[in-house]
Amino acid sequence: MSLKHGLLGLLNAGPMTGYELDRSFKRSLAHFWQAQTSQVYRELTAMEEKGWLSSEEVVQTDKPNKRVYSLTEDGEHELQNWLSASEADIEKTITVRSAFLMRVFLAGEMPKEELLSMLYDFKEKCLEKLDSFESIRESIVHYGAVEAHADRVKYWELTVMYGESQCHAAIDWVKRAIAMLKEK
Structure with a gap:
């Protein structure tokens, strides 16, 4: 887009x-x-x-x-x-391009504690982003109240659902990554 x-x-x-x-x-x-x-x-x-x-x-x-x-x-x-x-x-959307994941991929070159700290920060940012969807939903309700926009609300909601799913997946991944790194 x-x-x-x-x-x-x-x-x-x-x-x-x-x-x-x-x-x-x-x-x-x-x-x-x-x-x-x-x-x-x-x-x-x-x-x-x-x-x-x-x-x-x-x-x-x-x-x-x-x-x-x-x-x-x-x-x-x-x-x-x-x-x-x-x-x-569609191809661009499902193809991940992330400097963060590049750092994780190369993290064998850094102390594990540093990577864990980075992962905890990532988890916090994901949780903050997940919380931000509430204000987006409020905007959808506000703009959806205008009669001319009423039929568009479901499409706007679809993008919020996608974003929330993405955040949930990232949080699930980071929890598993942290647990994996803490294993001996």
Whole structure:
């Protein structure tokens, strides 16, 4: 997935400002795709140049002016094309590329206590990530309450289920890894 397609998908629900898009992205997609605010704004500019979105400046007297982005017909086509071409993405999703696992693989070159410490840290991060899914579910309920989004809730929930399953699998693995390393 690319950031631009995530933003197109969010804009498919209706016009938003850059701030609203950034906030919506962080509340809904960030559990499987991260982006900095500066990246969001860069992508919005690039997508507008490609004709995938249009924007309108809204003049405000009591606040700074804001720019509201809307999906164009070309943007809708791009989103639909991307959604239907997912075969390569499946392979990338099931193929693990992890610097952390590379360190574990090469850990025979380090003291076992150091590796155990790294594994305990990993376990804590996994537990924290698992806890974060509660706030994601709250966002799903919030955005799902909008009638236009009600039929999308189950798809959003599927990504949360995947993330939780991934965390549970990682926690199970790290518990077994720690037990294996503690054996004499």
